[in-house]
């Protein structure tokens with residue numbers, strides 16, 4: 001499904017290294033987390049996968065296609081094979097939930113009949129049937145991300161990538177979104193999630209690919225080791241909900257529970 005061979009990404013404007021000689025293989029049907037400190041290369045990997053950025057050297061295969069050789073006009077074809085979800089949802093504010101999802105089918109020229117059949121199915125899958133006629137501003141953060149997930153899978157891509165999909169959500173809602181991602185994986189979609197939400201990663205016991213300074217430093221099944229748990233919790237934009245506050249409280253945790 002995904003293969004990187006000696007993949008390096010150097011940003012030409014500032015010389016920053018996004019990925020350094022990365023080798024990675026993710027098989028069809030897998031669910032994997034990408035974790036690591038801010039600036040370690042997670043977003044670079046996600047952007048390379050859906051061709052928002054191009055590799056400087058090496059190879060990147062997505063669903064059997066060598067993206068490094070892809071011409072500009074072939075990129076829309078790739079984007080149909082890869083669903084993408086972002087931290088900030090990126091919904092169209094003047095379209096309803098239904099219309100946001102339908103729009104993803106319209107741009108790939110699906111028929112009206114197919115749209116009418118498929119949109120209710122994905123709405124039901126993400127638990128948003130009752131909100132079909134709502135506008136994004138009328139939704140909670142979790143409902144917005146559910147809408148974005150429905151939109152990302154409505155064209156049935158074999159591969160779904162998500163960049164910090166729970167970064168703007170409270171812990172309970174984040175957990176629900178991860179459950180939806182697991183459901184999407186259970187119907188056969190390969191899922192790759194870049195995240196700071198170490199407690200969720202720990203709980204879900206999936207494959208964890210850890211980046212440091214643009215390289216993979218760990219690739220294991222089953223969550224974090226204890227010391228890494230603390231490390232990841234001090235990461236930048238995780239402060240709001242997965243922050244260090246608990247660790248810095250005087251007296252620390254209450255042992256009785």
Ligand SMILES: Nc1ncnc2c1ncn2[C@@H]1O[C@H](COP(=O)(O)OP(=O)(O)O)[C@@H](O)[C@H]1O
Pocket residue numbers: 011013014016017018036037038039040041042043044045
């Ligand atoms: N568009 C860009 N232009 C220049 N440098 C970038 C760009 N995006 C990311 N970088 C740099 O690439 C490295 C990896 O960043 P990124 O992939 O965004 O990390 P993460 O998502 O893990 O926080 C960092 O040093 C960052 O500053």
Ligand SMILES: [Mg+2]
Pocket residue numbers: 042043044
């Ligand atoms: Mg990032």
